[in-house]
Amino acid sequence: MSAAVTRSEIPGIRTLRRAAWSAGALFWTAFAVLEGVNHGWLAALAALAFFIAPDLTFLVGLRGSGTVEHGRLQPRAVPYYNAAHRALVPFALMVLYTVAPITWAPIFAALCGWMAHIALDRAFGYGLRTKEGRRRHG
Numbered sequence: 001m002s003a004a005v006t007r008s009e010i011p012g013i014r015t016l017r018r019a020a021w022s023a024g025a026l027f028w029t030a031f032a033v034l035e036g037v038n039h040g041w042l043a044a045l046a047a048l049a050f051f052i053a054p055d056l057t058f059l060v061g062l063r064g065s066g067t068v069e070h071g072r073l074q075p076r077a078v079p080y081y082n083a084a085h086r087a088l089v090p091f092a093l094m095v096l097y098t099v100a101p102i103t104w105a106p107i108f109a110a111l112c113g114w115m116a117h118i119a120l121d122r123a124f125g126y127g128l129r130t131k132e133g134r135r136r137h138g
Helices: 013-039 041-061 075-084 088-099 105-123
Strands: none
Touching: 013 041, 013 105, 041 075, 041 105, 088 105
């Protein structure tokens, strides 16, 4: 592979990456549902809330959104959007949860819902944003 060729240009790598994220989305969704079934309505509600919550970052860029082209996020909303859509954040919190002396199941269910959201976004091709608010491809 030459230096001019990036990983995203290798034939099939994007499809393979999306398939892996799809498997992750299925796993984390099933885990969130399982947590809700095993631990009750509060865990299910937490999982659902955190499944929806990452996209609430769009509200930060709502004011003045008429001046931005379709599909682009307001630049002031990008840091919030990217922070809420980095898989490392809920994953690190999951690791912390497993070693911390906290055993409240809705927390873990919420983190599973958050991971499911991120994985589903990646499976459909929605990733992080550039500082200008455009979608990154790759």
